[in-house]
Amino acid sequence: MKTTPEQSEQRDGTATGPGAGLGTRERIVRATARLMQRQGYEGTGIKQISREAEATLGSVYHFFPGGKQELATEAIRHGDREFAEMLRRALESRPDPAEAVLAVAKDVAAELRASDWLDGCPVTATSLGTAAHAPDIRLAASEAFERWRGLVRDKLLACGFGAQDALELAHTVINTLEGAEFTAQVARDEEPLLIAGRHLARLIDSYR
Amino acid sequence: MKTTPEQSEQRDGTATGPGAGLGTRERIVRATARLMQRQGYEGTGIKQISREAEATLGSVYHFFPGGKQELATEAIRHGDREFAEMLRRALESRPDPAEAVLAVAKDVAAELRASDWLDGCPVTATSLGTAAHAPDIRLAASEAFERWRGLVRDKLLACGFGAQDALELAHTVINTLEGAEFTAQVARDEEPLLIAGRHLARLIDSYR
DNA sequence: CACTAGATAGAGCGTTCGTTCTAGAGGGGT
DNA sequence: ACCCCTCTAGAACGAACGCTCTATCTAGTG
Numbered sequence: 001m002k003t004t005p006e007q008s009e010q011r012d013g014t015a016t017g018p019g020a021g022l023g024t025r026e027r028i029v030r031a032t033a034r035l036m037q038r039q040g041y042e043g044t045g046i047k048q049i050s051r052e053a054e055a056t057l058g059s060v061y062h063f064f065p066g067g068k069q070e071l072a073t074e075a076i077r078h079g080d081r082e083f084a085e086m087l088r089r090a091l092e093s094r095p096d097p098a099e100a101v102l103a104v105a106k107d108v109a110a111e112l113r114a115s116d117w118l119d120g121c122p123v124t125a126t127s128l129g130t131a132a133h134a135p136d137i138r139l140a141a142s143e144a145f146e147r148w149r150g151l152v153r154d155k156l157l158a159c160g161f162g163a164q165d166a167l168e169l170a171h172t173v174i175n176t177l178e179g180a181e182f183t184a185q186v187a188r189d190e191e192p193l194l195i196a197g198r199h200l201a202r203l204i205d206s207y208r
Numbered sequence: 209m210k211t212t213p214e215q216s217e218q219r220d221g222t223a224t225g226p227g228a229g230l231g232t233r234e235r236i237v238r239a240t241a242r243l244m245q246r247q248g249y250e251g252t253g254i255k256q257i258s259r260e261a262e263a264t265l266g267s268v269y270h271f272f273p274g275g276k277q278e279l280a281t282e283a284i285r286h287g288d289r290e291f292a293e294m295l296r297r298a299l300e301s302r303p304d305p306a307e308a309v310l311a312v313a314k315d316v317a318a319e320l321r322a323s324d325w326l327d328g329c330p331v332t333a334t335s336l337g338t339a340a341h342a343p344d345i346r347l348a349a350s351e352a353f354e355r356w357r358g359l360v361r362d363k364l365l366a367c368g369f370g371a372q373d374a375l376e377l378a379h380t381v382i383n384t385l386e387g388a389e390f391t392a393q394v395a396r397d398e399e400p401l402l403i404a405g406r407h408l409a410r411l412i413d414s415y416r
Numbered sequence: 417c418a419c420t421a422g423a424t425a426g427a428g429c430g431t432t433c434g435t436t437c438t439a440g441a442g443g444g445g446t
Numbered sequence: 447a448c449c450c451c452t453c454t455a456g457a458a459c460g461a462a463c464g465c466t467c468t469a470t471c472t473a474g475t476g
Contacts, residue, residue: 041248041250042251118340129250132246145391168406177387179383179385180387183386199411
């Protein structure tokens with residue numbers, strides 16, 4: 001329809017749903033991310049994505065000639081950036097790292113509950129089950145975790161923790177939140193996440 | 209072919225693959241569990257299951273008239289029992305709960321590595337992405353986690369921990385192992401699990 | 417021998433899958 | 447005026463999906 005990807009979609013009826021005013025490519029990425037977060041990689045069809053993004057199949061393959069796998073890696077990177085932003089904000093808002101991690105756990109719990117326990121970790125949901133036959137998806141997931149870990153590690157380093165302690169704690173912070181979020185999701189109860197937050201705060205404090 | 213499900217399959221050629229000598233129903237459950245552990249619920253087809261189990265489609269629907277969802281819940285229960293058994297053994301083998309949890313982490317890491325990073329948590333892999341449209345699968349997963357938690361909690365209670373501390377620690381032990389296993393899987397590195405084991409031991413010790 | 421219930425066997429149903437393909441619309445450059 | 451490139455549009459393909467269906471075979475019972 002148009003060439004520049006911004007502020008278009010007004011001439012036709014494609015700008016009615018969520019993501020209105022965004023470029024076609026961005027709408028596709030967001031739809032992929034949201035759908036795969038809830039249904040997983042195999043559970044999400046490309047036609048469903050194009051429908052949800054209010055784009056046509058032609059557009060999907062125009063922007064993502066690599067097909068479903070490219071869509072998935074891009075969706076993982078999208079989820080990566082989104083959570084990294086939330087994590088960065090939470091870590092910056094509290095000087096104390098233990099309090100900051102507790103705050104992150106509470107934020108995750110609130111978001112999960114608000115979605116009626118549907119929106120778990122987008123990276124996990126999208127990449128699970130693809131490890132055997134899609135190395136680039138697995139790699140994108142690994143990089144997302146590494147980025148999140150880096151944010152936590154830097155916070156701990158800035159608070160005077162030793163290099164190895166900081167990195168190892170960052171590992172466990174991310175992994176525990178990950179596991180607790182999934183448990184909270186299947187149990188439909190935010191308690192596991194709140195317990196995880198308290199335990200992680202206690203663990204961090206034990207290293208001072 | 210025969211009525212009693214034990215020691216059959218010898219007259220024909222069905223007893224050649226893994227699970228030889230088992231009843232048809234049991235072979236189907238094991239094949240489902242193994243495949244869904246690696247490929248997830250949506251990524252696993254019923255025809256693939258019947259092929260892998262060396263059973264026919266008719267047999268699959270004969271034993272599991274509830275179809276794919278019933279197969280999945282049964283596979284989750286199978287994985288539940290298997291891990292519960294390993295967990296129980298590890299917890300019984302060490303008097304100290306912190307050491308026991310560390311041993312569990314090492315066992316999980318060894319198994320994951322031995323499978324070339326393919327066999328993650330069967331419960332997670334099977335249930336992820338089905339939460340929205342398959343309540344019984346979600347419930348079976350929730351029950352599995354609850355059972356595992358119960359084993360850890362009982363160990364802590366037996367070691368003199370308070371009731372609430374024991375339950376909360378059990379939550380975090382299972383959740384952290386869960387998250388660390390997935391991270392180890394995508395990173396193809398057992399280090400996250402070993403770090404998790406050490407941190408969990410430290411956390412448990414901090415409650416004495 | 418006949419009868420029955422349990423289990424096996426697989427063709428075939430309609431649907432959806434991921435992907436490919438051709439056709440055309442829109443706007444800028446010359 | 448024309449071309450050209452980007453992007454949109456959706457029909458069509460073969461394969462695979464979950465599931466239903468009928469038919470057959472076996473073992474046990476009378």
